Amino acid sequence: MIHYAFRLAWSNLRRTQNVTLPFFLASTVTVFLHFLIMTMMFNPHVPEIRGGATLAFIFQLGVFVITTFAILFMISIHQMLLKKRKKELGLYTILGMEKKHISLILFWENAIQTTASLALGLILGFVGGQLMWMILLRMLNSPDGLPYTFSLTALICTTVVFLGLFIVTTAVSLFQIHRINPIELLHSEKQADKPVRFLAVKTGIGVIVLGIAYAIALLTNNMFTALMVFFFDCLLVIFATSILFESGITFFLRWLKKRRSFYYKPNNFVAVSMLSHRIRRNAASLTTICILSTMLLVTMGGSAALFFGEDNALSESNPDDLTYTLTGELTSSKQDELAAVAQQLAAENNVVLEDVQIYSYADAYSKLQDNVLSPFVTSDYLVGLRSAVIDYGYDVFLIQADTYRRISGQTAKLQEDEILILTGNEQVQLSDLTIQGKTYAVQDIRRDTPFSCRKYNNGGGTNTSNSSELLFLVFADEASLMSVQDYLQEGEWESNTRIGVNYAGTLEDRTAFYEAFNQKVRALDAPVRYATCLDYDRQEFRSMYGGLLFVGVFFSVLFLTATVLIIYFKQISEAMDDREQYLILQKVGMDEQEVSATINRQVILVFFLPLITALLHTGFAMPLMQTLLVALKLTNPVFTYTCVSICAILFTIFYLIFYRMTSQIIKKEVAF
Amino acid sequence: MELLRAENIQKVYNTRAGGKPCRALAGVSFSVEAGEFVAIMGASGSGKSTLLNILATLDMPTSGEVYLEGKSMKLVKGKNLAAFRREKLGFVFQDFNLLDTFTVRDNILLPLVLSRTPLAEMQRRLKPVVDRLGIEALLEHYPVEISGGEKQRTAVARAVITQPRLILADEPTGALDSRSSQQLLSIFDQLNKQGQTLLMVTHSSLAASHAQRVLFIRDGKLFAELCRGDQSQQVFYDRITASLSMATRQGEERL
Numbered sequence: 001m002i003h004y005a006f007r008l009a010w011s012n013l014r015r016t017q018n019v020t021l022p023f024f025l026a027s028t029v030t031v032f033l034h035f036l037i038m039t040m041m042f043n044p045h046v047p048e049i050r051g052g053a054t055l056a057f058i059f060q061l062g063v064f065v066i067t068t069f070a071i072l073f074m075i076s077i078h079q080m081l082l083k084k085r086k087k088e089l090g091l092y093t094i095l096g097m098e099k100k101h102i103s104l105i106l107f108w109e110n111a112i113q114t115t116a117s118l119a120l121g122l123i124l125g126f127v128g129g130q131l132m133w134m135i136l137l138r139m140l141n142s143p144d145g146l147p148y149t150f151s152l153t154a155l156i157c158t159t160v161v162f163l164g165l166f167i168v169t170t171a172v173s174l175f176q177i178h179r180i181n182p183i184e185l186l187h188s189e190k191q192a193d194k195p196v197r198f199l200a201v202k203t204g205i206g207v208i209v210l211g212i213a214y215a216i217a218l219l220t221n222n223m224f225t226a227l228m229v230f231f232f233d234c235l236l237v238i239f240a241t242s243i244l245f246e247s248g249i250t251f252f253l254r255w256l257k258k259r260r261s262f263y264y265k266p267n268n269f270v271a272v273s274m275l276s277h278r279i280r281r282n283a284a285s286l287t288t289i290c291i292l293s294t295m296l297l298v299t300m301g302g303s304a305a306l307f308f309g310e311d312n313a314l315s316e317s318n319p320d321d322l323t324y325t326l327t328g329e330l331t332s333s334k335q336d337e338l339a340a341v342a343q344q345l346a347a348e349n350n351v352v353l354e355d356v357q358i359y360s361y362a363d364a365y366s367k368l369q370d371n372v373l374s375p376f377v378t379s380d381y382l383v384g385l386r387s388a389v390i391d392y393g394y395d396v397f398l399i400q401a402d403t404y405r406r407i408s409g410q411t412a413k414l415q416e417d418e419i420l421i422l423t424g425n426e427q428v429q430l431s432d433l434t435i436q437g438k439t440y441a442v443q444d445i446r447r448d449t450p451f452s453c454r455k456y457n458n459g460g461g462t463n464t465s466n467s468s469e470l471l472f473l474v475f476a477d478e479a480s481l482m483s484v485q486d487y488l489q490e491g492e493w494e495s496n497t498r499i500g501v502n503y504a505g506t507l508e509d510r511t512a513f514y515e516a517f518n519q520k521v522r523a524l525d526a527p528v529r530y531a532t533c534l535d536y537d538r539q540e541f542r543s544m545y546g547g548l549l550f551v552g553v554f555f556s557v558l559f560l561t562a563t564v565l566i567i568y569f570k571q572i573s574e575a576m577d578d579r580e581q582y583l584i585l586q587k588v589g590m591d592e593q594e595v596s597a598t599i600n601r602q603v604i605l606v607f608f609l610p611l612i613t614a615l616l617h618t619g620f621a622m623p624l625m626q627t628l629l630v631a632l633k634l635t636n637p638v639f640t641y642t643c644v645s646i647c648a649i650l651f652t653i654f655y656l657i658f659y660r661m662t663s664q665i666i667k668k669e670v671a672f
Numbered sequence: 673m674e675l676l677r678a679e680n681i682q683k684v685y686n687t688r689a690g691g692k693p694c695r696a697l698a699g700v701s702f703s704v705e706a707g708e709f710v711a712i713m714g715a716s717g718s719g720k721s722t723l724l725n726i727l728a729t730l731d732m733p734t735s736g737e738v739y740l741e742g743k744s745m746k747l748v749k750g751k752n753l754a755a756f757r758r759e760k761l762g763f764v765f766q767d768f769n770l771l772d773t774f775t776v777r778d779n780i781l782l783p784l785v786l787s788r789t790p791l792a793e794m795q796r797r798l799k800p801v802v803d804r805l806g807i808e809a810l811l812e813h814y815p816v817e818i819s820g821g822e823k824q825r826t827a828v829a830r831a832v833i834t835q836p837r838l839i840l841a842d843e844p845t846g847a848l849d850s851r852s853s854q855q856l857l858s859i860f861d862q863l864n865k866q867g868q869t870l871l872m873v874t875h876s877s878l879a880a881s882h883a884q885r886v887l888f889i890r891d892g893k894l895f896a897e898l899c900r901g902d903q904s905q906q907v908f909y910d911r912i913t914a915s916l917s918m919a920t921r922q923g924e925e926r927l
Binding site: 260261264265266269270273274276277581584585586587588589590591592593594 | 728730751753754755757758759763765769770771772773774778781782783785786787788791794830
């Protein structure tokens, strides 16, 4: 019997190859991706890559997501396929097979599928892994020569995961076989879905929930809240999508049916009826397709934006090639000394010194509301979804007129109650400024001073011109500065020194200069509180974003495989279900053209409703995404939106091609 | 007036590569007058369903021709065939062939919708048809919710609503209980009395006894014809069964 069951299982798989083959391919791809990322994770050379620690974390995250997704995906596809086969299994029982025989057949089928896809996936993973490793190193701008190593642990992990899945899915199948009775099996497909109840209420709830979700995405303006609400917002969107796809489509179809002049047209007539007939099943799969597409677009767009936005992110955090923030002030003789040291080291290391900027200042993170400047208190951080950090927060640098004159070489004659504002932020437009009840006249706002215009960005600090939160206030003398400092720093009395150095040369010379200069700075009395080095950060960024893009592409391939498979199965199984109906229609007098028009109408809904919804979701997710990306220093929204839009266009093109392909298959399936 | 004429129809099915071709119809000729109710009887495999499919333009004869109102059906091509089928012919099938996705109302209206009939016209035609068939109360139900007899009456309604020249019925009582069968046959009688031409394929003598003329088919050939004339249905029924048993005997002897 075992042998016989095996033969039967094998012939079943071959007979239904338009279902088994895509499933086999999809599981192979899943195994392949899983094994690949496992191997990467266990590669002992990852820490040797610069930024390897970040990369390792990204890989761990990737493994977690892929494993979770693989489990959910495989089990649900399995369930779906089993449901489709109930009729066939019922027939076996009637032909006299016992349940244990059917179980044996199902066991073998599953075993053959699993073994084949596991073997092929692992082989592909091993071969493709080498290539992927090279691509990864290239993306990370890493030195070549770090070897790709085969990992037995990875092999075992992947095998365990997929064998586990095999056991679970087989167990589920067997359990279902034992629960069913044959008569029920034979008729299980005929029933129409139960009508959706509480239609208006459900549609209303769906619209409201979606509105809330979108509103949250649009209103959140800071990454703290964004991080907190992101997951919750995703759940809201999924919930709203599923409820709207079910009740919303029903609502819409019923409305169409009521419009008799529309409904009683040949093509609409059949398409509308068929769609409302299995509205629930439709809704479930449309939701899945939509959510998967959205996930794909967000992942792909986000990681692409990060990777290709590297320069943007770099210039955000690195206004100069090299910057230091020292705690405490540096006397002017020390400042001159350091500038001379820089000159000397530059000459020694063959780099051209472009600019050395050293000045002391007092800074305080403050709140500028209208024209009143006040200290920033903790309770200001979060007000609902919005944070005052984004709306009113400014990093205020207090400097004396002397410093201004020395650095900019420009004159500034200020009275005791006059100030000068230096900022790259175009939105700051003040004629007077009130601090602690005292109103200062703003003599001028200067936007192109060496304070805010640095080599790599126009904000001088952490943000680009339009959103720069860096604000320099120039005071007449030390006395007037100190009273403001006392107020804004709330009595902490802290002064800092900023050093900014720019230089040109080959990477090796630059690195040598940086190392030599760094030693000198670290040897100063004033301790270094914060430092940035462009060359160094570039490598860090590349490693992190390259890793993210790598994993992002992984996820996208995974999501795409799942989306394609679900759409394909949905189409093919419906085509089979509908075959009989179309035959009747043709007997009663529908011509081929009308049949194909009807099919097109249905297919269009299945394809384009989720696509359009996914694009809409992605559109609303973009601001939230952008807010999160700010945490990773990607502050240019236009760039992010462009990246996501390009991904969306590419995805849509792919989707259209796939649409053409499947509608051909369906037409073949229902041919008279 | 002659409505339908079949001339020497042959149908040969080519079995799979290398197999012997199978002859389902070996030259069948007959004609149907307008207003007639004709039954074609035969055992399973006698070729009667093939014949009906050819008359219905669902299948093409290997040779021979079918004329409807003197016009050869061969001349009706491709796209027009569907419209032709829809407008000139009405179908009643053994397994009803109703669409599960439509309500009874929409099932009945289907051919009219396909012909792009105006809404008002559809409403106007629907009313008398459903009244006559007694399915008015079922209009909003789905096929899964109604009985076999009701399904078949729905199918009849769908067939007559286009006011076809000819109604083709393929074993219409095959899936019905005796009461529903009786009901359906009396509906056919009634339709016929109103001038509707009917052609029914059946192996039930009772069903055939409602016709005015019965053609017997065996091994792809017509071999006998009975006319009811002025006889009652009961007498005609007895004659049909007698002919059948004789035919069966002959058939066995030949073997």
